[in-house]
Amino acid sequence: EVQLVESGGGLEQPGGSLRLSCAASGFSFSSYAMSWVRQAPGKGLEWVSAISAGGGDTYYADSVKGRFTISRDNSKNTLYLQMNSLRAEDTAVYYCAKDLIEGYFDWLHSWGQGTLVTVSS
Amino acid sequence: EIVLTQSPATLSLSPGERATLSCRASQSVSSSLAWFQQKPGQAPRLLIYDASNRATGIPARFSGSGSGTDFTLTISSLEPEDFAVYYCQQRSYWPLTFGGGTKVEVK
Numbered sequence: 434e435v436q437l438v439e440s441g442g443g444l445e446q447p448g449g450s451l452r453l454s455c456a457a458s459g460f461s462f463s464s465y466a467m468s469w470v471r472q473a474p475g476k477g478l479e480w481v482s483a484i485s486a487g488g489g490d491t492y493y494a495d496s497v498k499g500r501f502t503i504s505r506d507n508s509k510n511t512l513y514l515q516m517n518s519l520r521a522e523d524t525a526v527y528y529c530a531k532d533l534i535e536g537y538f539d540w541l542h543s544w545g546q547g548t549l550v551t552v553s554s
Numbered sequence: 555e556i557v558l559t560q561s562p563a564t565l566s567l568s569p570g571e572r573a574t575l576s577c578r579a580s581q582s583v584s585s586s587l588a589w590f591q592q593k594p595g596q597a598p599r600l601l602i603y604d605a606s607n608r609a610t611g612i613p614a615r616f617s618g619s620g621s622g623t624d625f626t627l628t629i630s631s632l633e634p635e636d637f638a639v640y641y642c643q644q645r646s647y648w649p650l651t652f653g654g655g656t657k658v659e660v661k
Contacts, residue, residue, distance in 0.1 A: 480650040544597035
């Protein structure tokens with residue numbers, strides 16, 4: 434069974450940093466592209482970033498480009514999101530998601546339960 | 555960036571009724587469109603991908619159609635568990651984008 438467990442969320446001040454982790458199990462992690470998607474309180478879904486299976490290709494939403502960095506450690510079956518220069522508008526539940534099929538980028542099929550990031554002074 | 559516009563924002567229907575949800579793209583995304591269902595406090599669930607393919611375990615009452623810029627999600631007969639928010643998403647171009655959502659509520 435695919436399991437994705439996010440951690441690392443919490444309360445951070447504007448301008449601060451957080452690193453989110455997503456621990457994966459139940460599938461061959463190194464074979465799948467992964468993404469981060471966020472949802473501000475009471476709002477819709479916003480894709481944040483994606484990384485290829487091997488980690489060599491990464492993509493970002495314009496709203497986080499230059500501030501957030503996606504990475505992965507395939508030896509630890511873990512996905513990361515380094516979040517710097519945090520802003521109030523980054524407040525959201527952050528989900529990690531696994532692609533539907535292995536290989537290059539595909540549909541977001543399996544999702545974790547999310548971790549809440551709150552940016553406030 | 556591809557903008558996805560969903561309509562209506564809210565759909566008020568009764569169990570057993572047919573639901574028709576629309577998603578319009580600002581430019582053609584071919585068939586690279588998916589539909590997700592999200593219930594309160596839960597992660598989204600993939601329902602439909604490549605515009606018309608049901609994901610594993612999704613009931614046959616859910617169907618997707620369309621290509622280019624106009625897409626439709628149809629729920630043929632609403633079950634109590636289908637009342638939720640539905641999002642469309644495209645992966646034809648980076649950045650990936652989602653529509654604003656349609657809430658299907660009990661009338």
